[in-house]
Amino acid sequence: MQDFQHSFTYAFRLVVQADATLLEIVSLSLRVSVGATLLACLIGLPLGAILATRDFPGKWLLTVITNTLMGMPPVVLGLLVYMLLSRAGPLGWLEMLYTPGAMILVQFLLVLPIVTALTRQIIEDSWQEYKEQFRSLCLSNTTTILTLLWDTRNGLLTAALAGFARAISEVGAVIIVGGNINHLTRVMTTAIALETSKGDLALALALGMILLSIALVVNALVYSARLRVT
Amino acid sequence: MNISLTGQPVSRKTPARDPSRTSTGLLPLTVRSVNLSIDGTALLKDISLTIDNNKITALMGHNGAGKSLLIRVLHGILTPQSGQVEWNGQPVEDIKVRKRQSMVFQKPVLLRRSVAANIDYVLALRKLSSKTRRDELLQIAGLSEKAKQQARSLSGGEQQRLAIARALATNPEVLLMDEPTANLDPQATSRIESLIHQASEQAIKIILVTHDLAQAQRVADDVIFLDNGNVAEHSSATTFFTQPASAAGHSYISGYLQTATEKRPL
Numbered sequence: 333m334q335d336f337q338h339s340f341t342y343a344f345r346l347v348v349q350a351d352a353t354l355l356e357i358v359s360l361s362l363r364v365s366v367g368a369t370l371l372a373c374l375i376g377l378p379l380g381a382i383l384a385t386r387d388f389p390g391k392w393l394l395t396v397i398t399n400t401l402m403g404m405p406p407v408v409l410g411l412l413v414y415m416l417l418s419r420a421g422p423l424g425w426l427e428m429l430y431t432p433g434a435m436i437l438v439q440f441l442l443v444l445p446i447v448t449a450l451t452r453q454i455i456e457d458s459w460q461e462y463k464e465q466f467r468s469l470c471l472s473n474t475t476t477i478l479t480l481l482w483d484t485r486n487g488l489l490t491a492a493l494a495g496f497a498r499a500i501s502e503v504g505a506v507i508i509v510g511g512n513i514n515h516l517t518r519v520m521t522t523a524i525a526l527e528t529s530k531g532d533l534a535l536a537l538a539l540g541m542i543l544l545s546i547a548l549v550v551n552a553l554v555y556s557a558r559l560r561v562t
Numbered sequence: 563m564n565i566s567l568t569g570q571p572v573s574r575k576t577p578a579r580d581p582s583r584t585s586t587g588l589l590p591l592t593v594r595s596v597n598l599s600i601d602g603t604a605l606l607k608d609i610s611l612t613i614d615n616n617k618i619t620a621l622m623g624h625n626g627a628g629k630s631l632l633i634r635v636l637h638g639i640l641t642p643q644s645g646q647v648e649w650n651g652q653p654v655e656d657i658k659v660r661k662r663q664s665m666v667f668q669k670p671v672l673l674r675r676s677v678a679a680n681i682d683y684v685l686a687l688r689k690l691s692s693k694t695r696r697d698e699l700l701q702i703a704g705l706s707e708k709a710k711q712q713a714r715s716l717s718g719g720e721q722q723r724l725a726i727a728r729a730l731a732t733n734p735e736v737l738l739m740d741e742p743t744a745n746l747d748p749q750a751t752s753r754i755e756s757l758i759h760q761a762s763e764q765a766i767k768i769i770l771v772t773h774d775l776a777q778a779q780r781v782a783d784d785v786i787f788l789d790n791g792n793v794a795e796h797s798s799a800t801t802f803f804t805q806p807a808s809a810a811g812h813s814y815i816s817g818y819l820q821t822a823t824e825k826r827p828l
Contacts, residue, residue, distance in 0.1 A: 462671055470661050
């Protein structure tokens with residue numbers, strides 16, 4: 333119990349003193365996860381909207397695959413990306429392995445199915461309601477999708493949030509493709525895993541507290557934005 | 563006193579027609595041998611008709627007679643298995659023809675934005691953006707005071723008035739309305755009917771789906787009566803309500819009158 337209290341006190345002190353190592357890890361974590369989520373939204377939002385509103389051959393298969401990939405084990409994806417980016421792999425020439433770029437790529441691939449599948453579901457529900465009105469207004473496909481994306485922005489914010497939560501809390505895939513290299517690819521989750529294995533519970537706990545705080549702040553911001561809209 | 567669609571004051575109680583109005587360029591409407599089946603059930607059967615007056619046409623019939631399907635076919639948002647719909651000789655599939663019409667649905671489909679933004683959206687879509695025009699339309703709909711309110715927080719009658727104002731924002735030559743007053747109270751219904759009259763006075767052809775005989779008597783100039791997916795008759799409103807030519811039309815009016823008598827308090 334005393335250890336637990338000591339760890340909490342030390343963790344709190346690290347946060348309050350803005351420990352340099354801590355800030356570096358937090359900063360990289362945010363850059364990687366926010367970058368991956370933004371990229372996934374850039375592609376996943378329109379892709380989900382197209383799946384919801386257009387009919388084309390293979391739509392059923394693509395929908396099933398997207399839904400299935402939502403449950404992709406991160407370590408499996410990490411392994412696949414590792415094989416792709418390793419020197420002998422087809423994308424080895426990019427020399428991305430053990431870089432933040434590789435971590436963004438793997439998190440992007442993890443988040444993309446989540447954003448796409450949730451977007452498809454949210455837009456499909458609205459599309460059933462709007463379909464006839466939009467046909468009556470003779471909207472182009474692009475205008476239809478842009479209008480639907482804007483009108484369902486509340487739900488889509490939640491989809492993006494779910495994607496971000498998946499990215500920021502992920503450890504298996506980033507440790508495989510990033511290597512958890514100090515000052516280069518060490519993020520909060522991989523640092524927590526490392527410090528725990530070393531027995532430095534205070535730093536691990538400090539990172540855990542920050543991770544939870546980030547989740548809290550992001551959720552609070554999104555919720556207040558939703559309240560302003562409605 | 564109301565404001566007309568062009569901003570001129572008009573009386574609500576006396577919807578006198580503007581004698582100088584001209585016929586819409588989309589008329590006549592010609593429907594030839596339209597057949598529509600859904601899941602193997604024939605719902606519109608060999609429908610043929612012509613509408614060449616620039617007045618208010620009521621599309622009437624029992625529930626399930628095919629009124630709502632037919633108005634969607636006329637607007638081109640539902641494609642029949644066979645037959646043609648032509649507006650002044652041009653097929654309804656032509657997007658230029660469809661853009662000259664607007665449709666108001668039974669349940670208004672409003673964007674999740676403010677009342678004003680719903681009008682602005684359609685004005686921008688047709689490259690007609692103008693604050694003056696938006697304010698004019700809001701005034702017509704009696705929603706000027708609620709311009710900044712979220713459209714979906716309006717009452718049912720207000721939502722339908724906004725839907726009509728939005729439909730008018732495209733400057734349509736034809737306004738198709740699918741039971742716009744269903745589920746509305748008499749006061750809200752009266753305001754919608756006033757808007758219908760104003761639109762008609764501005765040379766907009768109105769095709770109105772309704773199963774409310776009293777409403778049809780108040781607003782319609784001619785009636786198309788559908789029975790089980792067929793056109794049972796197409797006649798002037800006066801003829802339809804006094805001497806219906808079809809047995810189905812006669813039965814419909816008799817049933818309505820009987821129900822009305824039974825409902826009358828002793």
